[in-house]
Amino acid sequence: MTNLLDASSSGLQTAARILREGGLVAFGTETVYGLGGDATQPKTVARIFEAKNRPRFNPLISHFADAQAAFTQVVANPLAHKLADTFWPGPLTLILPRAPHSTVSDLAADGLPTLAVRVPKGETVQALLKLVQRPIAAPSANRSGRISPSDAAHVLEELDGRIDAVLDSGPCQVGVESTVLDISNPERPTLLRPGGITLEALQAVCGTIFMPETEVDAAPASPGRLLSHYAPHLPVRLNATDVAPDEALLAFGNTQPSEAAISWNLSESGNLEEAAARLFTGLRTLDKQGQSHHLRGIAVQPIPQHGLGLAIQDRLNRAAAPRPALPPEDLPA
Template structure:
């Protein structure tokens, strides 16, 4: 049955209301530096089940647990020296680590999809951190959109996809990074998902990273083959679009009605990716993307675009 979805301010009163909703077992979307997350109490099995129901998300796809600080993270996951080194270098920020789940963590089984590991991060967005402190616990939060669809980077995007299905949305403005967090696992050190923290920054601190991830048996979010998908069909690396396509440019693409970044800036392109994809999808025509270089944030952008363009079930 539809419920009223409240749009909440990001001031003290709004965050107090959002935290109270989370404590009651309700779902609240909130901004992170990457995208808006759909939050529920990670230790409340009914709340976590509600996340899957609201999103229409497959229950074999794990969720990321968000916490306010390292002390809270160590109550949930088992950290070794390497994990603490990574946390010191990159948290708070757009990095998720997949670590062994602490047996006494109290995290609901649905959060980990029955695995013995947990995906966890400390977000850098001041609104997210203030909400986590106000709530005082762990929040499971996938992206706040229907499963497989375009990720939300504004409160309006969340309302457009989940209004009537969740209790509230904290409006913290547009997300500054615009693509989801990078995900790594340890032992061996493996990159599971490209994201807002670029590979070069990771390897500068950690050394070489193997590539991993399994679309059939995900051990972290964002590994499904078809994901981040608009209603329209998507083609990639298009230099000459067809007459019926909306061409989304990058850099010097004369004639493209939409562009991720006219000046060829990958940071701007990441920030604008999901908003531009939504704008193009609203035109109800096939979508063609100009080539994006496979460097830095370009790898995360191309990862999202390949999944958006993948065949759908």
């Protein structure tokens, strides 16, 4: 049974003790709920992979209370300091060379010469990280490849009985994961994953931002790069301008097809921030209701490709990608 903790002083102290002792605690950030474990303890990191059914070739982000703590684990260049001053705490993950004295386990870094580090925003997560005073590896708190959780109830739906505790800090404000920027070569900053910090905001600091030439589905150099990810059980159809009677509809804006049996509007006003915050809850709701109504899929209306629209579209592309075979316990009932 997983213990549900509130964000009181007592709850924070309990969560910090569990983490220091090698346990697993899910906690809310400004992006989504993360499944946290001490990144310096290989056995704990292995438990994260086991709880999530996560491929072991997918590296993890290490979370810290501040930039000073994060930069003890990596070799931080001047661009890293500039980005940290601008965006931390906040939804930006930086990929940097691992420091020779880094205490983060090889398993958390997937044996790579680089490390993913981030300083999350939020009163509760900041208080927790300051209490623990260790790097905390924390992928999204869901079964691998499934829809990321944006509140504590979502975590319990997926991981109850598989982890030690959930620290409930309420719904997440941003609703999509952090932006991942590789600056291990500061002359070529590369956007590996769109997220809560927009491309336009990064360009204002970095100038030119490079994009990977191809996606990979083998051994990602960064978290969140698997082709099939964030996937509901029902198949997802993108850029839909109509909807079949046996499809649920993930809508955006104030015009939508009227034939949908079930619909969820990300933002009737067309606000991309609202849409990002509601994305994973919408996918989860339509998936659950669609299965109960024996629908065959989820149709998604087009999303504007600017600002947070890039991050939303990235998650939808991965949700719609061909899925690998699921473990038996992850198959829909």
